[in-house]
Amino acid sequence: MRVLRLLVGVLAVVLGLVGCTDQPSTEEPTDTMSVTGAFGRAPIVSFDVPLPLTEGEAEVIVEGEGRELAADQPALLALTAYDGDDGAVLEDRGAGEARTLLLTPDDVGEDLYDVLVGATEGSRLIVTQPISAEDGDRMLVLVIDVLPTSAQGEAVAPPEGSPTVTVGADGAPVITLPDAEPPSSLEVIPLIRGEGDQVRPGQEVTLQYTAVTWPGGEVYDSTWAAGALPRTVAIDDTFPGLRDGLIDQRVGSRVLLIVPPALGAGTHTLVMVVDILATAGGDGEVVVPSPATTE
Secondary structure, three states, X not given: OHHHHXXXXXXXXXXXXXXXXXXXXXXXXXXXXXXEEEOOOOOEEEEOOOOOOOOOEEEEEEOXXXXXXXXXXXXXXXXXXXXXXXXXXXXXXXXXXXXXXXXOHHHHOHHHHHHHOOOEOOOEEEEEEEEEEOOEEEEEEEEEEEEOOOOOOEEXXXXXXXXXXXXXXXXXXXXXXXOOOOOOOOEEEEEEEOOOOEOOOOOEEEEXXXXXXEOOOOEXXXXXXXXXXXXXXXXXXXXXXXXXXXXXXXXXXXXXXXXXXXXXXXXXXXXXXXXEEEEEOOOOXXXXXXXXXXX
């Protein structure tokens, strides 16, 4: 069906994030199939093949406790697709890969738009849908994990005299600068300690961030701006202050970085609040901060 092919096709051109994490498994049966595997990883889906051609269906098999997905807002999804004829993973259509997108009918198709709006971060959904292929019609099975779009972990108190970070009504961090001169060296201040794997050189990292100038407090850049998405960067290609500040930090963390001009913008100090959402490792699995849980 066109809407499902559209979602998979749109996401397939966006860079997939891969990594690994030792998270517990979940196993949730539907009426005709079972889904086994840790949240954010490519799961194992068991069903009798071939699946008969039927109308499309969608079911929430694990309900998360995070933010509800809202229309026209960012979503971070880990996607795995299976051939309903033989159960094989369709590598070219997603295999536990994390994708960022705006939740709009144009980006995900009208049918899946209705399924995803209102879904909570931390949820796992399973969708079955008939599709047309060169060798005939068949069923497609799609497992969608709704990943967090903000830091998840234990709050850490910053040292006295640091810039103050609060959370606005929209969930975005708000930075208030102290009445002082900025430091001359890089400072890395944990605000939320995540539980995922550490960021390593050579990886690609998906981030939410806000950056302001010090002095002045003017917004320099932000992924939280209206219509913006979490951003994926190659950690080795970022400016030195961001690279050095994020290396060894864990997925799920929120970090306050104070970046002097020589390590960042070149003209002024940057104060950044960075949420580390996922990384691209090299072992084919998505690193995410927390597993889905059953009721």
